[in-house]
Structure formats: structure tokens, C-alpha cells
Amino acid sequence: MDRVRRAARRAMFAEKPAWQRWSLRVLMTLAWPVGAVTETLYYLSVLPPDEIPRRALAWADRGGDMLALAFSRNVPPREYYTYRLHQPDRRAWITACLYAPESYPLLSWLNRRNGADNNTVQDKSRFADLCRRHELPCIATLAVFRDGSQLWPATPFIPALPLLWVKDLSGSRGAGAARWRLDAGHYHNGDKQMTFSPEALARQWLPRDCLVQPCLDNHPALAALSDGTLVDFRVVTGIHRDGWVEVVATLGHLPCGGPSGRRYIVGAIDRNNHCLISPTLSGFQIIKNHPDTGAEITAQPVPFWPAALELVVNAHKKVPEFSRFVFLGWDVAITPEGPLLIETNSGWGAFNHQRGIGAPLGWTCFPDIVAEYLDFSEHGDAACD
Known part of the structure; x- marks a missing residue:
């Protein structure tokens, strides 16, 4: 996992020209100490009641440990706080986690190298079609709107189902998502702040790039x-x-x-x-x-x-x-x-998964799969440039 993390750091900005890549890496290196100190102070201030140190020296020890891991192992204070790395039984996580700043560049570089089209x-319309x-x-697609026109179906779409779900064609974390309920001939959104007739609701979707689906039970x-x-x-x-x-x-x-x-x-x-x-x-x-x-x-x-x-x-x-x-x-x-x-x-949130499974990704099949796609040198570094 140490080799995977080094490869992830080398993959940062790998798609940029060499001069941009190295300039951005230098800027990140210079900004890292400031960010680490700021995050450390913040997470020390929001410790849960059962973890608040009772002595000033204990506060200093906790903050010093956060900073030491940030500078020596590139462990962000947010992950230190979330994964409770101050606990003795969690110290083994330090080298086994994939940390948030490393996740996106590594996954993006692996996918580009493997010929993936993001x-x-x-x-989401293309995904549903595949x-x-x-x-x-998969969930049925009722209508697709893009660039101010209705792409599908061929005839004008007038919603009629009692419950509808609408979301943006691109984006993540539920971008543009809304639930619409039919009541007395009109559609209401989740908190009933907006009401439209079926025809008017369809016109609302026309300027958006969005997908309309039935709500599932x-x-x-x-x-x-x-x-x-x-x-x-x-x-x-x-x-x-x-x-x-x-x-x-x-x-x-x-x-x-x-x-x-x-x-x-x-x-x-x-x-x-x-x-x-x-x-x-x-x-x-x-x-x-x-x-x-x-x-x-x-x-x-x-x-x-x-x-x-x-x-x-x-x-x-x-x-x-x-x-x-x-x-x-x-x-x-x-x-x-x-x-x-x-x-x-393609970006699936390593931070949330390690928090959710109660174990670092280094203890799963993740590093073995990554290693198959990396050209490790005899020193354990991967050529990502």
C-alpha cells in the first residue's frame, strides 16, 4: 500500500504538460504545511466529548501527532480525526489507508491508462442505454432532455406517473435530483414549495440536461x-x-x-x-x-x-x-x-468507504488490483509521468 500511495502522489497532474505538472506539485508541497496546521487546529476544536483531552499536555500531544503524521506520512488531519488514528488499535491503519488527496489522481490515471472514457x-443517459x-x-428511463430539446422519446413527453424522479445527466451526489408527486392533477416537489401541471413541468425540464425516471419502491x-x-x-x-x-x-x-x-x-x-x-x-x-x-x-x-x-x-x-x-x-x-x-x-469515495467498512482499503483486494496496472521499479515506485 505504501507503493500504491507513492504512485498516487506521482499521478497528480500527470495529464498536464511537464512544466505545469511540476509547478503545481511545488505549489502543493508549499501549501501543505499551512493546510495541515489549519486542519489540525480545526479538528482539535471539534473533538467529541468522550475524546476531549483533560490536560493541556494531552492536547499538545494529539496535535503534535496529527502534524507529525501529516508531514512524515502525508496523512490529512481530517482522516486522522475521522479514522481515530490516535487510538493504539488504529495505528496499523496509517500505512494501509488510501487518503482523499491521493484517491482521485490515482483512479483517474489508472482509468486513462486503461482506455476508459469517463x-x-x-x-447517466449513456449509462442507462448501455x-x-x-x-x-436498471431503472427505466421515461424521458431525456439535453441542450434545450427532448432527446427521448420521439413524441412530446407529458408525465403521468404518480411519482417521478428527475436528476441531472451529469454530476454526482444527487446533482439536480428532485422528487415529484402527482396530486389532484398537479405535480408537487418534495416540500410542496413548487406546483406545476404535467405540461408545465415538462416545460420546466426542457432547458435542463436531465433524466426523468419513475420513483422506485x-x-x-x-x-x-x-x-x-x-x-x-x-x-x-x-x-x-x-x-x-x-x-x-x-x-x-x-x-x-x-x-x-x-x-x-x-x-x-x-x-x-x-x-x-x-x-x-x-x-x-x-x-x-x-x-x-x-x-x-x-x-x-x-x-x-x-x-x-x-x-x-x-x-x-x-x-x-x-x-x-x-x-x-x-x-x-x-x-x-x-x-x-x-x-x-469512477470516483466512488475511498474516504467514505474506509469510514464505512471499519477497515482501510489496504486490507482489501484494492492494492493487489492496483499493482497489476502499475509498473513498479525495483525501488517500489511507479512510472506515472
């Missing part, structure tokens, strides 16, 4: 683990050079709080009993029961979980456009009929 996964062509179960077994909206699961897969695909990490997103105050409970899925493990609210607060329903989060196995894993593994392996990505993060919905693909992402 538009394949960035464009799924349909390869007969992969959760599997009944997952209803108590949601505030009424869709529970989704992120599965990260990696493809070896011989085409064999492995599951690297999993993460469940359980919505709570409703449209006006939505937050998410996250946690990995246990491979044996298919239940959520180590659930945390908003990534930090350990939680046992769903705040809205009171349901015990770790008691309910995820239905169709083996089928969901098989679906994403087959998608990564069998679709040529997807198999050019070394790693992909698949978003999956579990409906009463089975799993459906929502979308996939």
Missing part, C-alpha cells in the same frame, strides 16, 4: 430503514487484468429526516449475514436505531444481496465500456422484484 459513466443494450436490470424489508425515500447501496468493484472482477467494498445509504432535513446513515454490508454493520449517522455518530422509525438497523438482512453483487460484477466484466475502468462504484436499489442498477461512478 463520459460512459458520467452521462445497461439496456446489455440486458442489465423499497423492498418491504427495507421500509423501516428509510424515511420513505429510496435506500441505495454502493458496491465498489475492481477488475484484474485478466478480466476477473472482485468486490472491493460495500456501503449502504439509509435516508432519514425527511426532505427538509435529510441525512444519511451509512455502513458496510456484512458478507456473511448481509446486514448493515458499523452504522453511523452523517458519517460520525454511531447509531443503533433508525431515528424516524426506531427500527434496529443491524437486524435486517438486505434482500437479494447475493443477486445485487452478482449484478454489478457481471456489469463490470461483460460490458466493454465498463471493463476499461479499473474500479467502479455501483449504486444499486433493492426493489420488491430484485436489484436494479441506478448508476455507476
